[in-house]
Amino acid sequence: MRIDKYLWCVRYYKTRNMVTEACKKNHITVNGLIAKPSKEVFPTDKITFRKDQITQIITVLDIPESRVAAKLVDIYRRNDTPPEVYQHLELLKLSKEHYRKTGTGRPTKKDRRDIDEFGNDIEDEEDNN
Structure with missing residues (x-):
């Protein structure tokens, strides 16, 4: 065949x-x-x-x-x-979902404000040090 x-x-x-x-x-x-x-x-x-x-x-x-x-x-x-290959694939899938859940789409305005506020807090800490 x-x-x-x-x-x-x-x-x-x-x-x-x-x-x-x-x-x-x-x-x-x-x-x-x-x-x-x-x-x-x-x-x-x-x-x-x-x-x-x-x-x-x-x-x-x-x-x-x-x-x-x-x-x-x-x-x-x-x-x-080998089973290790399948375990590696599962880790890849989990790492992709770590940042943002699948299906949640783009960040909302509130999410964007929270992200910007978090970034500003980090910059403020760096300026103080």
Whole structure:
């Protein structure tokens, strides 16, 4: 089975076109070699690809006939990605939310005044020292 069809069938990408673009950008390797979209994959092949700031490593266990249900994906691949990578992704998500909660939008006038007032307090302290 072609690499683009395989990664689409095991639900790593929404469309085959997305896989093709990733292959053209050299984001996907099979057994350490850069893969074109038409590269054939076989059981025991190791596929490495970068998606969502994570370098995923999977091993092909079997070739599906067509796109499979999410619950059945583990029959066709084994995820060899180290757990530290997922922990690092969680830390990135938390660090983005630290400054401002997701979905709160732009600062309001009151927020802006509070920010300016806080900045002025810091400048006053520096002037006094």
